[in-house]
Amino acid sequence: MDKNLEVKIAANAGFCFGVKRAIDLVEKTLNEKPDVYTLGPIIHNPQEVKRLKEKGVKILNDIERVKNGCIILRTHGISLELLNRLEKDKTLHIIDATCPFVKKAQDIIKNLSLQETTIVIIGENSHPEVEALVSYGEGKCIVIESTREALKFKGIGELNIVSQTTQSPQNFNVIVEILKKRFKVNIYNTICEATLERQESAKKLAKEVDLMIVIGGKNSGNTTRLAEICNAQTKTYHIETIDELDDKWFNNIKTVGLTAGASTPDNIIKSVQGRLGEIIQTDIVKRGT
Numbered sequence: 136m137d138k139n140l141e142v143k144i145a146a147n148a149g150f151c152f153g154v155k156r157a158i159d160l161v162e163k164t165l166n167e168k169p170d171v172y173t174l175g176p177i178i179h180n181p182q183e184v185k186r187l188k189e190k191g192v193k194i195l196n197d198i199e200r201v202k203n204g205c206i207i208l209r210t211h212g213i214s215l216e217l218l219n220r221l222e223k224d225k226t227l228h229i230i231d232a233t234c235p236f237v238k239k240a241q242d243i244i245k246n247l248s249l250q251e252t253t254i255v256i257i258g259e260n261s262h263p264e265v266e267a268l269v270s271y272g273e274g275k276c277i278v279i280e281s282t283r284e285a286l287k288f289k290g291i292g293e294l295n296i297v298s299q300t301t302q303s304p305q306n307f308n309v310i311v312e313i314l315k316k317r318f319k320v321n322i323y324n325t326i327c328e329a330t331l332e333r334q335e336s337a338k339k340l341a342k343e344v345d346l347m348i349v350i351g352g353k354n355s356g357n358t359t360r361l362a363e364i365c366n367a368q369t370k371t372y373h374i375e376t377i378d379e380l381d382d383k384w385f386n387n388i389k390t391v392g393l394t395a396g397a398s399t400p401d402n403i404i405k406s407v408q409g410r411l412g413e414i415i416q417t418d419i420v421k422r423g424t
């Protein structure tokens with residue numbers, strides 16, 4: 136292994152504004168209230184979710200099970216039907232940690248649903264954010280995930296196109312171009328700033344290094360996308376924790392890049408940096424641009 140191996144960190148990596156806001160809300164509520172629930176995991180990072188669970192957060196799959204306490208809505212939002220049920224029920228105090236960027240996409244879809252139109256959401260069909268977005272469309276939403284689906288799509292009239300907040304601009308643009316050839320389209324690009332910044336700095340760094348390590352939940356859409364973007368440029372490993380690091384990866388390597396998804400906490404990024412420092416026997420870690 137080369138002791139002069141250089142490690143660089145992407146300029147934008149780790150917790151985004153929306154995730155930080157949600158975690159702060161959970162911590163604050165835990166300090167003030169006895170029974171704190173989230174509906175499903177608050178964010179897509181198993182280690183952070185486990186930490187909050189150990190501090191007392193209870194994760195619900197179904198709101199019927201509890202009648203008292205505070206329920207914190209996750210960053211990706213929940214379906215309109217469920218929100219209406221919670222509000223009508225009034226048994227649980229609702230704290231809304233839905234990211235404002237996700238809310239913006241929900242509001243756009245809600246407004247569009249007042250028209251006789253088709254709303255196309257470019258995103259992952261089974262992702263909780265997309266499932267919630269669809270619920271705001273009053274039956275007028277179609278989800279398109281891939282270029283293959285875009286090519287097969289049969290519709291009529293004008294399309295209003297919205298994006299899942301964590302899509303890659305490349306996937307979004309390619310699908311829009313395919314649809315544009317057959318339909319009149321109105322585009323609402325709702326990819327969030329934090330996603331764009333993380334993707335751009337990951338791509339830039341991946342072009343400069345021999346190997347990229349992407350840290351974050353395997354269930355995190357935005358982390359998976361970062362890994363895909365890096366993988367298109369250089370050899371890339373997507374890990375959740377230091378346990379997955381393998382010394383052999385660093386043989387015959389001169390430069391390593393590190394980045395992390397928007398739901399990856401700082402302590403995990405730091406632990407990977409620390410372990411890398413041990414592996415390459417140096418603690419010199421430079422931040423990329």
Ligand code: SF4
Nearest residue numbers: 151153234236300327
């Ligand atoms: S990635 Fe973007 S949309 Fe998702 S929580 Fe962070 S800021 Fe909000």
